[in-house]
Amino acid sequence: MSTEDKIDALIVRLHEIEAVKFGEFTLKSGLVSPIYVDLRVIVSYPDVLASVAGCMWEVLKRNGAEFDNMCGVPYTALPIATCMSLNNDCPMLMRRKEVKDYGTKKAIEGAFTSGQTCLIVEDLVTSGASVMETVEPLNDVGLVTKDVVVLIDREQGGEARLRSHDLRLHAVLPLSRVLKTLEAKNLMSAELVATVKAFIAANQTGPNASGNEMGAAAAPTPAVFKRDSYEHRATLTENKCAKDLWNLMARKKTNLCVAADVGTAKELIVLADKIGPEICILKTHCDLYPDFDDAFGATLLELAAKHDFMIFEDRKFADIGNTVVGQYSSGVHKIADWSHITNAHIVPGAGIIDGLKQVGLPKGRGLLLLAEMSSAGTMAKGQYTEDAIAMAAKHPDFVMGFISTRPSAWKGAWSRGLVQMTPGVQLGGGGDGLGQQYNTPDRVIKECGSDVIIVGRGIYKAADPVASAAEYRKAGWDAYVSAL
Known part of the structure; x- marks a missing residue:
């Protein structure tokens, strides 16, 4: 199976298990979105989890990313990072979302050495805010972060924000690619595709945006290179x-x-x-x-x-x-x-x-x-x-x-x-x-x-x-x- 066919099959499968849904969804930001991406569900489908982990590893290798270990953004990305770690013999670290006030009181768990390069694994990027929440504690313990791998990029400005912090984003699926495939497979109407694209264009996030990765909006800062005619x-x-x-x-x-x-x-x-x-x-x-x-x-x-x-x-x-x-x-x-x-x-x-x-x-x-x-x-x-x-x-x-x-x-x-x-x-x-x-x-x-x-x-x-x-x-x- 070619890379393109493999990607198409994964998109269709994500739609089948309702990891990508369409309708009216109220996001944490209060916005009503025509699309909702819920990748937490993939842990119940081993075939999908394996495919996701495989595709994410492949995009890293194609792009020449180099790293010593990896850390998944809690919580949805943790099983993906675990799968990637096991399949490719790459050491994994874990970030505590809530640091305990007893025991070792560590924010980063695992065996590592200061100066090592750590890959960040995330399931979905919108503004890049949750990725940055993981970058800081990694840097605090002496780990170097250069690359972020993600399954879906909602194309709402997250890549530009990460790039402003010298982080390179490797995305398996830009959201536009998901929409194109689902429309081609008659799983979305042209009208719905247009509605989703309009929502994405109207709700861009900027490098200073805050909020979670499900679509918090801020002042528009499109990651589009402006050009002369x-x-x-x-x-x-x-x-x-x-x-x-x-x-x-x-x-x-x-x-x-x-x-x-x-x-x-x-x-x-x-x-x-x-x-x-x-x-x-x-x-x-x-x-x-x-x-x-x-x-x-x-x-x-x-x-x-x-x-x-x-x-x-x-x-x-x-x-x-x-x-x-x-x-x-x-x-x-x-x-x-x-x-x-x-x-x-x-x-x-x-x-x-x-x-x-x-x-x-x-x-x-x-x-x-x-x-x-x-x-x-x-x-x-x-x-x-x-x-x-x-x-x-x-x-x-x-x-x-x-x-x-x-x-x-x-x-x-x-x-x-x-x-x-x-x-x-x-x-x-x-x-x-x-x-x-x-x-x-x-x-x-x-x-x-x-x-x-x-x-x-x-x-x-x-x-x-x-x-x-x-x-x-x-x-x-x-x-x-x-x-x-």
């Missing part, structure tokens, strides 16, 4: 290729790039003609195609003109300047002749930009720098990312943007004219078995601050690639519009 961004760039792309996306109403990692040039051409009307960019790997020939570039450019999209050869140049001049301009592939966009690692230093610029700038091409990557264990982060931003600032006429995963969290300021493209996007999130980590279009655009979603297997391996491309196009564009 694509049309305005076109006026802020010096690179012709970026300007053309911004205007293309605005004109065509799509921010979808398809990573067409098929096995032959013939397959690529057929796919490009089919999905061309839905995309702004077609991403290629020309060295994958055994049947590549001199007609490839011209044929692809004809399709790009026909369907109004740009071509991005994902070459990932990584050599010294003198070498990349030849790799980009000549050789078998002659990439600069037919690809509007290419990309490069910054490992060799700024000389790689100088070399590619010598070839690409006269042709009106654009370069993306790999500032971050979506694979597990990537080294493209931290100082590496900051160095990529600094290099881009020195070449605004040729560097059009970045391959990135979460530009909204970058420390340094960067030009609003630069394009952010994020790979590893799937409607269901999750990951594969080779270290790729997926994220949803909504999250990538609205929270991570990206501009272009890059989708591969979710489209070219779909039973109906055209229908799948149309679905991703709509998801990406709707997310962009709602974040303006």
